[in-house]
Amino acid sequence: MPKTLYAKIIIDISHEAVDRPFTYIVPENLEGSLFVGQKVNVPFGRGNALKKGIIVDFSDCSDIPADKLKYIHSLSDSDISLNDKRIALAGWIKRNYGSTMANALKTVLPVKTKVSFSVKKTLVRTKTSEELDELIETAMRKRNAARLRLLFALKEEPEIPKSIVDNKLHIGASTVSKLVEDGVIFIREDRILRNSLSFEVSEDNLPELSEEQAAIVNEIRRDTERGDRHTYLIHGITGSGKTEVYMRIIGDVLMQGKQAIVLIPEIALTYQTLMRFYKRFGDRVCIMNSTLSKGEKYDLYEQALKGNVDIVIGPRSALFTPMPNLGVIIIDEEHESSYKSETVPKYHARETAVELARLYGAFVVLGSATPSVDAYYRAETGEYKLFKLNRRLTGNQLPEVTVADMRAELKAGNRSIFSRRLKMLMEDRIKKHQQIMLFLNRRGFAGFVSCRECGFVVKCPHCDVSLSLHRNGKLVCHYCGYTQDNVKLCPQCGSKYIAGFKAGTEQVEAEVQKIFPGVRTLRMDADTTAGKDGYENILTKFLDHEADILIGTQMIVKGHDFKDVTLMGVLAADMSLFAADYKAGEKTFQLITQAAGRAGRGDDPGEVVVQTYKPDHYAITHAAAQDYEGFYNEEVGYRELMDYPPAAHMLSVLVTGADENGAEELAGTLCSLAREINPSGVFGPARAVISKINDVYRFCFYIKSKDYDKLVQIKDSLEEVLSKRTRFKESVFFDFDPQNVN
Ligand code: ADP
Ligand code: ZN
Ligand code: ZN
Numbered sequence: 001m002p003k004t005l006y007a008k009i010i011i012d013i014s015h016e017a018v019d020r021p022f023t024y025i026v027p028e029n030l031e032g033s034l035f036v037g038q039k040v041n042v043p044f045g046r047g048n049a050l051k052k053g054i055i056v057d058f059s060d061c062s063d064i065p066a067d068k069l070k071y072i073h074s075l076s077d078s079d080i081s082l083n084d085k086r087i088a089l090a091g092w093i094k095r096n097y098g099s100t101m102a103n104a105l106k107t108v109l110p111v112k113t114k115v116s117f118s119v120k121k122t123l124v125r126t127k128t129s130e131e132l133d134e135l136i137e138t139a140m141r142k143r144n145a146a147r148l149r150l151l152f153a154l155k156e157e158p159e160i161p162k163s164i165v166d167n168k169l170h171i172g173a174s175t176v177s178k179l180v181e182d183g184v185i186f187i188r189e190d191r192i193l194r195n196s197l198s199f200e201v202s203e204d205n206l207p208e209l210s211e212e213q214a215a216i217v218n219e220i221r222r223d224t225e226r227g228d229r230h231t232y233l234i235h236g237i238t239g240s241g242k243t244e245v246y247m248r249i250i251g252d253v254l255m256q257g258k259q260a261i262v263l264i265p266e267i268a269l270t271y272q273t274l275m276r277f278y279k280r281f282g283d284r285v286c287i288m289n290s291t292l293s294k295g296e297k298y299d300l301y302e303q304a305l306k307g308n309v310d311i312v313i314g315p316r317s318a319l320f321t322p323m324p325n326l327g328v329i330i331i332d333e334e335h336e337s338s339y340k341s342e343t344v345p346k347y348h349a350r351e352t353a354v355e356l357a358r359l360y361g362a363f364v365v366l367g368s369a370t371p372s373v374d375a376y377y378r379a380e381t382g383e384y385k386l387f388k389l390n391r392r393l394t395g396n397q398l399p400e401v402t403v404a405d406m407r408a409e410l411k412a413g414n415r416s417i418f419s420r421r422l423k424m425l426m427e428d429r430i431k432k433h434q435q436i437m438l439f440l441n442r443r444g445f446a447g448f449v450s451c452r453e454c455g456f457v458v459k460c461p462h463c464d465v466s467l468s469l470h471r472n473g474k475l476v477c478h479y480c481g482y483t484q485d486n487v488k489l490c491p492q493c494g495s496k497y498i499a500g501f502k503a504g505t506e507q508v509e510a511e512v513q514k515i516f517p518g519v520r521t522l523r524m525d526a527d528t529t530a531g532k533d534g535y536e537n538i539l540t541k542f543l544d545h546e547a548d549i550l551i552g553t554q555m556i557v558k559g560h561d562f563k564d565v566t567l568m569g570v571l572a573a574d575m576s577l578f579a580a581d582y583k584a585g586e587k588t589f590q591l592i593t594q595a596a597g598r599a600g601r602g603d604d605p606g607e608v609v610v611q612t613y614k615p616d617h618y619a620i621t622h623a624a625a626q627d628y629e630g631f632y633n634e635e636v637g638y639r640e641l642m643d644y645p646p647a648a649h650m651l652s653v654l655v656t657g658a659d660e661n662g663a664e665e666l667a668g669t670l671c672s673l674a675r676e677i678n679p680s681g682v683f684g685p686a687r688a689v690i691s692k693i694n695d696v697y698r699f700c701f702y703i704k705s706k707d708y709d710k711l712v713q714i715k716d717s718l719e720e721v722l723s724k725r726t727r728f729k730e731s732v733f734f735d736f737d738p739q740n741v742n
Helices: 084-098 101-108 129-141 145-156 162-167 173-181 211-226 242-255 271-284 294-305 316-320 349-360 373-380 406-411 420-431 505-515 534-543 584-597 618-624 628-642 660-677 708-723
Strands: 006-011 022-025 039-044 049-059 120-125 159-161 185-190 231-236 259-263 285-287 311-314 326-331 363-368 385-389 400-405 435-440 449-451 474-476 483-485 498-500 521-524 549-552 565-571 607-612 649-657 682-693 696-705 731-736
Touching (some): 006 039, 006 101, 022 049, 084 349, 084 708, 129 145, 145 173, 159 162, 173 185, 211 231, 211 363, 211 385, 231 242, 231 373, 242 259, 242 363, 259 316, 259 349, 271 311, 311 316, 316 349, 349 363, 400 406, 400 618, 420 435, 420 565, 420 607, 505 521, 505 549, 565 584, 584 618, 584 628, 607 618, 649 660, 649 708, 660 708, 696 708, 708 731
Parallel strands (some): 259 311, 259 326, 285 311, 326 363, 400 607, 435 565, 565 607
Antiparallel strands (some): 006 022, 006 049, 039 049, 120 185, 449 498, 682 696
């Protein structure tokens, strides 16, 4: 009698209680066609409803008698299957970040949807460069900005992928079809990615590497030849040639028949950067961003699996593109907090990339102008190899940064939100028709309304956050959308001295208009960028000089190059220092440094004014001096003193529930248990900083330990307790080495 074969299957339901493999019998007709990672349909539960499952293991025996087991029903129509590496990665994510196996698998697994055979469209120029010049002149005369933008782009690149024209250049369909009608371009349609290797970079077309660049490329080459695997961190200011180094490393990897994944924060995925990769590597470069539909994403995965994609560029989730023979993972702007997932599993792309690379025998290259303290610490302790690029290759100098002490301004009788120096420089730039950016650092801060007599703050009745005053006179909750009329008298003491506190972007705009009547302003914040293209639209307008001053929150300081911006004002530079957050100093330093880097990208030197009430804070002084190491040394001292990451590891546990007592009790129980295991490093439980969102109460506690595995062990013990509970009214979230405290 042939032996019965059993398969362990994870059912695709994301709940702790069903998060374990179930054993099924492999029917004879499927024997031989199943493998680990295969998706199958199985009968589940009392009603035997068909559910999708993923095979995670096989065995010849089962503890459960065969007559109690069910048979696998059929193969699932999802034809992409995970390979063992991806399952291993999911297991690692589950273990290290705390999530169900099903959830971890979903993260690393492409989602199957109806495949909409995506066609890749490319705009192809039919005219010569001289002929284009004529068209450009006409478009200039007619002030046709969109047509002009596309013509300029075509002059530089004879072929431009349509997706980039749509999403990055912001050219409407009518402009494109007009150019087709006029015979300036045609649109080539490729049904699938082409199989032939179409990139033929000859070494002579490439710029000669600087000494600093060459040293990096050569050392990585040597390591690879020797089979030495490392994680590399390149610390180099913007313009120091990091991207060129990435492309050389990728070139080497492709030569060995391997593939590359390049992670770039979505906000920094600019037209210029994308085109550089296209120009160097041709159409085997694929972009994965949030504008791709699920079908298109699936298509891309399929092509990648078939080996038709050499390079995938995208944000965090591009990490999970299934490459058959991955050679390198590059993470640009490594310090960006968007690399940490905000949903379960709360994985960090950097650590996950290192693990993925290990599974493939590949390596990881990180790059940043302001490396995260986490990564730099690992470089300092020898876990990563550190490289530096100290010179700007673009020739233009770093901007001059001055700090304006707003306390002194107040003493001198200046009550405006602009310091005298900033105001003077703004006047100067407006006169010279140069552009200005005003960056309002309002992380962890809203334009809240408070009473000057009793200190009462108007809060959302559903969430534990203050309401923000909008110019239409309404008070709005940024967490749940609750809106109410502004109050005229303090609800607590009846005082009439209750008013909006400090400035939001709208107030800054109003102030600018008041001081410089007629100046054209654009505002970029969560309100104005809502909608699919909001962000790109505003950037494009500013690039096209449709405004003199761009006012915005953190979004304006990332990624984009504005050649004509020669003044950057950083308003309320210290706001982010008040956030209840151990990374407050690091975030402030990064934001100011990035903001400073936005000024003077063109030929004219830039100036930066950093306005603050804390001119002596080390995050501000080092950012103004553009001294990364100085900052790092002070910051790491503080982290070591306080046992914060990276000096130690930290696990945050958040318990939420609509029943306040229930949530508090569960947090207490879990916290006591954690304290039993790790007596010295448990803090809490306490109400979260935001103690309620949408009428759901939040309690949290923290566990610190030098030993990550200890934290994993505690998480496992807590999960064990949770899996045995009978009531599921509360949710529990684990976050390892969190980006924010709860
Ligand atoms: P980063 O990524 O650090 O901002 P880039 O790689 O984009 O730096 O380089 C900045 C500019 O210098 C780009 O315009 C790039 O084309 C140019 N560049 C980079 N490396 C070289 C080189 N070795 N020789 C000449 N120009 C270079
Ligand atoms: Zn009051
Ligand atoms: Zn609310």
